[in-house]
Amino acid sequence: MLIVQKFGGSSVANAEKVNRVAGIIADTYCEGHDVVVVLSAQGDTTDELLAKAAEVNPNPSKRELDVLLSTGEQISVALMSMALERMGLPVVSLTGWQIQMSTSFDYGCARIRKVSTERIRQELDKRRIVIVCGFQGVCGTGDITTLGRGGSDTSAVAIAACLHADKCQIYTDVEGIFTADPRKVEGARKLDEITYDEMMELASLGAQVLHNRSVEMAKRYGVDLEVLSSYIRNSGTKVKEVTKNVEQMKISGIAKDNNVARIAVVGVPDQPGIAFRLFRILAKSKINVDIILQSIDRNGTNDISFTVSEDDYEKAMSLVAEHKESINFQDLYGDKNVAKVSIVGAGMLTSSGIASTMFEALSDAKINIQMISTSEIKVSVLIDESNADKAVQVIHNKFFN
Amino acid sequence: MLIVQKFGGSSVANAEKVNRVAGIIADTYCEGHDVVVVLSAQGDTTDELLAKAAEVNPNPSKRELDVLLSTGEQISVALMSMALERMGLPVVSLTGWQIQMSTSFDYGCARIRKVSTERIRQELDKRRIVIVCGFQGVCGTGDITTLGRGGSDTSAVAIAACLHADKCQIYTDVEGIFTADPRKVEGARKLDEITYDEMMELASLGAQVLHNRSVEMAKRYGVDLEVLSSYIRNSGTKVKEVTKNVEQMKISGIAKDNNVARIAVVGVPDQPGIAFRLFRILAKSKINVDIILQSIDRNGTNDISFTVSEDDYEKAMSLVAEHKESINFQDLYGDKNVAKVSIVGAGMLTSSGIASTMFEALSDAKINIQMISTSEIKVSVLIDESNADKAVQVIHNKFFN
Numbered sequence: 119m120l121i122v123q124k125f126g127g128s129s130v131a132n133a134e135k136v137n138r139v140a141g142i143i144a145d146t147y148c149e150g151h152d153v154v155v156v157l158s159a160q161g162d163t164t165d166e167l168l169a170k171a172a173e174v175n176p177n178p179s180k181r182e183l184d185v186l187l188s189t190g191e192q193i194s195v196a197l198m199s200m201a202l203e204r205m206g207l208p209v210v211s212l213t214g215w216q217i218q219m220s221t222s223f224d225y226g227c228a229r230i231r232k233v234s235t236e237r238i239r240q241e242l243d244k245r246r247i248v249i250v251c252g253f254q255g256v257c258g259t260g261d262i263t264t265l266g267r268g269g270s271d272t273s274a275v276a277i278a279a280c281l282h283a284d285k286c287q288i289y290t291d292v293e294g295i296f297t298a299d300p301r302k303v304e305g306a307r308k309l310d311e312i313t314y315d316e317m318m319e320l321a322s323l324g325a326q327v328l329h330n331r332s333v334e335m336a337k338r339y340g341v342d343l344e345v346l347s348s349y350i351r352n353s354g355t356k357v358k359e360v361t362k363n364v365e366q367m368k369i370s371g372i373a374k375d376n377n378v379a380r381i382a383v384v385g386v387p388d389q390p391g392i393a394f395r396l397f398r399i400l401a402k403s404k405i406n407v408d409i410i411l412q413s414i415d416r417n418g419t420n421d422i423s424f425t426v427s428e429d430d431y432e433k434a435m436s437l438v439a440e441h442k443e444s445i446n447f448q449d450l451y452g453d454k455n456v457a458k459v460s461i462v463g464a465g466m467l468t469s470s471g472i473a474s475t476m477f478e479a480l481s482d483a484k485i486n487i488q489m490i491s492t493s494e495i496k497v498s499v500l501i502d503e504s505n506a507d508k509a510v511q512v513i514h515n516k517f518f519n
Numbered sequence: 520m521l522i523v524q525k526f527g528g529s530s531v532a533n534a535e536k537v538n539r540v541a542g543i544i545a546d547t548y549c550e551g552h553d554v555v556v557v558l559s560a561q562g563d564t565t566d567e568l569l570a571k572a573a574e575v576n577p578n579p580s581k582r583e584l585d586v587l588l589s590t591g592e593q594i595s596v597a598l599m600s601m602a603l604e605r606m607g608l609p610v611v612s613l614t615g616w617q618i619q620m621s622t623s624f625d626y627g628c629a630r631i632r633k634v635s636t637e638r639i640r641q642e643l644d645k646r647r648i649v650i651v652c653g654f655q656g657v658c659g660t661g662d663i664t665t666l667g668r669g670g671s672d673t674s675a676v677a678i679a680a681c682l683h684a685d686k687c688q689i690y691t692d693v694e695g696i697f698t699a700d701p702r703k704v705e706g707a708r709k710l711d712e713i714t715y716d717e718m719m720e721l722a723s724l725g726a727q728v729l730h731n732r733s734v735e736m737a738k739r740y741g742v743d744l745e746v747l748s749s750y751i752r753n754s755g756t757k758v759k760e761v762t763k764n765v766e767q768m769k770i771s772g773i774a775k776d777n778n779v780a781r782i783a784v785v786g787v788p789d790q791p792g793i794a795f796r797l798f799r800i801l802a803k804s805k806i807n808v809d810i811i812l813q814s815i816d817r818n819g820t821n822d823i824s825f826t827v828s829e830d831d832y833e834k835a836m837s838l839v840a841e842h843k844e845s846i847n848f849q850d851l852y853g854d855k856n857v858a859k860v861s862i863v864g865a866g867m868l869t870s871s872g873i874a875s876t877m878f879e880a881l882s883d884a885k886i887n888i889q890m891i892s893t894s895e896i897k898v899s900v901l902i903d904e905s906n907a908d909k910a911v912q913v914i915h916n917k918f919f920n
Contacts, residue, residue: 133574140575167594173534174541175601182604185612186597189590193568196587200576203583211586215616216661237661260617260638 119284120242121146124156124252124274128291129348130194131161139348140201142289143247147207152242154281156252156274157198159190180225184254184264188214191251191270198249209247212237214254214262219273221255227266228255230273230335233280250277268329275332279339286341289348290327294355295320298372298514302507305518308354309370311361316370317343319462319496333357361464368472369463369517374510376503378408378458379431380488382423383438385448388414393422396445399437405430409458409491409500419448423489425500428454456488457506460498461513473497479516485509520685521643522547525557525653525675529692530749531595532562540749541602543690544648548608553643555682557653557675558599560591581626585655585665589615592652592671599650610648613638615655615663620674622656628667629656631674631736634681651678669730676733680740687742690749691728695756696721699773699915703908706919709755710771712762717771718744720863720897734758762865769873770864770918775911777904779809779859780832781889783824784839786849789815794823797846800838806831810859810892810901820849824890826901829855857889858907861899862914874898880917886910 123146125139147153167186171178178186195211202209218234241248252270255263265272271288278286292300293308295317300306312320314337321330327345336343336357346354386392393412400407411423426434435452438445466472476497480487485508489500501509524547526540548554568587572579579587596612603610619635642649653671656664666673672689679687693701694709696718701707713721715738722731728746737744737758747755787793794813801808812824827835836853839846867873877898881888886909890901902910 133571136575170534170594170598171601174537174598175605177605178601179604182597182600182612185600185614186594189593189597192590192593193571193587196583196590197571197575199583199586200572200579203580204576204578211583213586213663262614 120152120154120281122154122156122274122278122281122283122286123289124270124287125158125289125348126270126291127158127161127164127194129289130157130198133197136197136201139289140198140205142348142351143198143202144205144207147247152245154238154242154248154250154277154283155198156250156270156277157191157194158252158270159187160194160197163190163193181261184225184262187264188251188254188262191253195249195251202247202249207247208245209249210241211249211251212241213251215256215260217250217277219255219276221257221263221265223257223259223261223263225261225263228257228263230255230265230276233276235280238277238281268331271329271332272335275335275339275341275343278341279335283341285344286336287344287346287354288328288332289346291347291349292327292345293347293350293352294345295327295357295371297370297518298510299374303372303511303514305514307518310353311356311358312370313361313464314357314359315495316462316464317357319460319493320371320373328357368465369461371462372510372513372517373460373462374506375458375460376506377428378425378456378500379428379434379452379454380423380425380456380500381431381434381438381453382421382449382451383445383447384421384451385419386422387446388418388420392420392445395441396422396438397424399441399445400426400434403433403437405434405437409489409498411489425456425458425489455503456500457503457509458498458500459506459509459513460496461517462496464495466495466497475516476513479512480509483508483512485512521553521555521682523555523557523675523679523682523684523687524690525671525688526559526690526749527671527692528559528562528565528595530690531558531599534598536749537598537602540690541599541606543749543752544599544603545606545608548648553646555639555643555649555651555678555684556599557651557671557678558592558595559653559671560588561595561598564591564594582662585626585663588665589652589655589663592654596650596652603648603650608648609646610650611642612650612652613642614652616657616661618651618678620656620677622658622664622666624658624660624662624664626662626664629658629664631656631666631677634677636681639678639682669732672730672733673736676736676740676742676744679742680736684742686745687737688745688747688755689729689733690747692748692750693728693746694748694751694753695746696728696758696772698771698919699911700775704773704912704915706915708919711754712757712759713771714762714865715758715760716896717863717865718758720861720894721772721774729758769866770862772863773911773914773918774861774863775907776859776861777907778829779826779857779901780829780835780853780855781824781826781857781901782832782835782839782854783822783852784846784848784850785822785852786820787823788847789819789821793821793846796842797823797839798825800842800846801827801835804834804838806835806838810890810899812890826857826859826890856904857901858904858910859899859901860907860910860914861897862918863897865896867896867898876917877914880913881910884909884913886913
């Protein structure tokens with residue numbers, strides 16, 4: 119089999135961890151597989167490099183930041199190769215430009231266009247373990263780019279797709295995908311399998327295991343993903359198109375996102391174009407709006423409520439306030455003390471009563487629901503932040519016990 | 520003018536120094552020149568990276584070491600570019616592979632084969648300051664190489680040669696080339712000019728300002744070098760083919776090398792092939808022999824004395840001892856407490872009495888000479904190490920006062 123393995127920054131943070139990961143790689147190789155490994159920068163390297171940059175320029179260009187930051191993975195791949203050399207294994211490290219990881223020109227958040235498999239294939243044909251820099255690429259002018267958040271996962275999936283790898287294993291510091299955060303929710307259990315769509319909903323809902331970009335790409339190219347632990351040698355969670363137990367298990371997981379704020383624009387005239395005007399203003403400033411709720415008031419005016427990330431909250435509030443006249447609203451309210459709790463499951467489509475089971479759990483626990491949003495595979499509710507952990511637990515109890 | 524400027528690791532060791540050097544670059548650019556800057560890794564970066572490597576593998580491959588070490592210059596060029604961006608200047612950083620610095624396959628000590636000027640020219644045409652990684656290149660397979668000791672100087676000269684630059688300035692922590700080490704020799708003075716040949720003799724004799732490889736290359740391609748300080752804004756020393764004051768000044772400089780040991784092989788038969796056998800043994804183990812002296816003894820046997828670097832001393836002694844039978848000597852003596860003091864000057868060829876002036880100075884100071892070696896532009900003597908500093912001073916007084 120050809121297996122692509124990705125290890126994140128915390129898994130290679132120091133010499134001891136590098137050696138532990140080298141052991142995993144060595145075992146896979148010695149079972150007779152072809153192995154391509156994708157690495158992130160070591161633990162704090164990125165922060166250290168950013169601090170160095172800040173000392174000479176608080177606002178450097180994104181191009182030069184990418185030149186700087188891309189050294190982080192290069193250090194990781196060299197050290198990992200050395201660790202494997204010490205075990206007497208044939209190994210070679212390759213950078214983003216050496217595997218011709220072609221990207222767009224968006225420094226700091228480049229999109230992958232193409233990966234050349236030529237060099238990697240050559241090395242695999244020599245029965246070498248290939249250690250590749252994640253997170254980085256080169257754009258059309260031959261300049262260094264980085265892929266932004268979740269970049270190394272995306273690199274791994276792109277490489278697995280181009281090589282038609284049999285497996286793409288994403289090693290993390292958790293054992294797999296859980297029905298809820300196992301550190302916080304009693305009875306949370308590891309899933310053996312999950313669909314791409316469920317995974318994407320869970321990822322965007324705050325279960326920070328895999329970045330959505332990588333899952334999207336895995337879905338598009340049919341790459342079989344597995345999320346597993348670099349600390350405990352156990353099978354993890356497989357992420358694939360269709361899972362066996364879709365019918366059996368009604369939901370796959372519960373996620374909580376505290377990084378949410380609610381904004382209510384109260385008393386806008388019931389006229390066409392108002393909502394458009396409001397959300398265009400926010401879109402122009404690159405503020406993403408999540409849940410939107412519009413209610414008709416008795417006096418022929420509407421209330422529009424929506425959520426944004428907490429990071430965008432202040433900016434969104436002042437933008438809306440600035441445009442009071444053009445939006446023509448009466449009052450503006452904001453609340454950062456809210457959280458979004460979501461249940462995700464591909465089985466929802468064919469099972470009725472999932473949403474009402476969730477609402478029942480919340481009602482039993484006397485937790486008030488402020489907003490509701492549903493899609494084909496998820497139900498999200500906005501509740502008071504102080505109730506969030508409790509909400510996840512009672513919903514989990516309802517579905518899994 | 521097109522000016523290539525090279526700054527070493529200590530000149531860019533921290534943010535403050537990066538900013539100082541950025542000031543020098545900015546001034547040159549703002550005078551209207553095209554500027555290409557070659558940088559080494561920051562101060563201790565290389566040592567830090569080597570320590571990281573040692574933690575995972577005490578004996579890593581040279582290929583992976585080069586992957587690791589080449590990140591050092593990449594960090595330097597990114598930071599320097601950011602510092603210049605902050606000054607509002609147009610700037611771009613380029614790595615070894617981006618300028619296609621083609622080298623041999625000798626990881627850790629690669630030789631430069633060719634530099635592509637295309638990308639650098641493109642950037643200069645846009646009136647950008649170009650900041651290039653020294654010390655690193657790529658070999659024919661597209662793998663990262665480093666150039667070994669003095670590599671960044673050599674990178675700078677190679678780039679200056681390929682671009683037909685008007686000047687190649689090597690910035691160091693001294694003000695230029697001195698007639699002797701100014702920290703140790705009273706009256707030592709800065710030279711305005713020196714020839715390539717003199718510079719090479721001085722470099723190999725322990726005046727560690729410019730590495731010989733870079734001077735050799737500058738001579739071959741006729742690159743006008745200037746050695747100057749990154750701390751004091753003053754003209755430095757020009758290194759060129761012919762200097763104006765060759766006739767006037769009999770010697771250019773005095774150098775001392777303490778890293779020398781003397782080995783005497785006593786009582787070898789006066790037969791052809793003995794010296795050949797001895798030095799072949801040393802050459803096979805890559806031990807460089809410097810001064811060689813063969814004297815005929817009264818009883819038809821010879822004594823052969825030679826010097827090696829102190830680093831090679833133990834190895835050379837045991838190698839010679841091992842081959843006692845095949846070399847057929849009677850006794851073996853060694854001495855690490857010796858130093859080599861040399862005078863260098865292109866004017867020697869046409870001036871008589873230079874060597875005897877040197878010997879006179881030593882004799883007046885009652886310093887015994889153990890061995891003598893001469894070339895067209897230098898005279899070296901081997902003396903007791905404890906007399907070395909005094910010897911340099913009395914010789915300097917004799918020639919320059």
